[in-house]
Amino acid sequence: MQIMHLIRHHLFALSVAVLLFLPTIAGAQSWENLTPVQREALAPLSKEWNTLQIQQQQRLINLAKRYPQLDAVQKQRLHNRLEKWSKLTPEQRNRAREKFQAFSKAPLEKREQVKQMVRQQEAEKLSIPAANPALTNTP
Numbered sequence: 028m029q030i031m032h033l034i035r036h037h038l039f040a041l042s043v044a045v046l047l048f049l050p051t052i053a054g055a056q057s058w059e060n061l062t063p064v065q066r067e068a069l070a071p072l073s074k075e076w077n078t079l080q081i082q083q084q085q086r087l088i089n090l091a092k093r094y095p096q097l098d099a100v101q102k103q104r105l106h107n108r109l110e111k112w113s114k115l116t117p118e119q120r121n122r123a124r125e126k127f128q129a130f131s132k133a134p135l136e137k138r139e140q141v142k143q144m145v146r147q148q149e150a151e152k153l154s155i156p157a158a159n160p161a162l163t164n165t166p
Contacts, residue, residue: 055081055084056084056088057076057077058073058076058077061076061088061091064091064094064095065088065091065094067094068090068091068094068102068105069087069088069090069091069109070106070109071106071109071110071113072087072109072113074113075113090105
């Protein structure tokens, strides 16, 4: 009698585990099952797509829905950002998420100041001419 109880208990526990993971398994999409537009939008992530967590896949699929409405410059910017993201380590990704969350909680005025500062820094990087070799080779 006690053995039957243990068997039922283990079967119940196994059933619960399967039910808990079933939505996760069902929610995952392989790269091959994405539409051609989704694959085009998410191309920089093609090699690692099948290893991404389901939540990440869903967020990216939602992002890909807007892809057809983007102009060529916006599409290139998206691909560049996805490529940079794909090269980050998990620790770097976590830090980026934390910074983004902190940034989104900041007051609007502060966010605008930070955005302006970043734009200025990027503009300065682009406007700085290459170092003059004659000046760097001093004895």
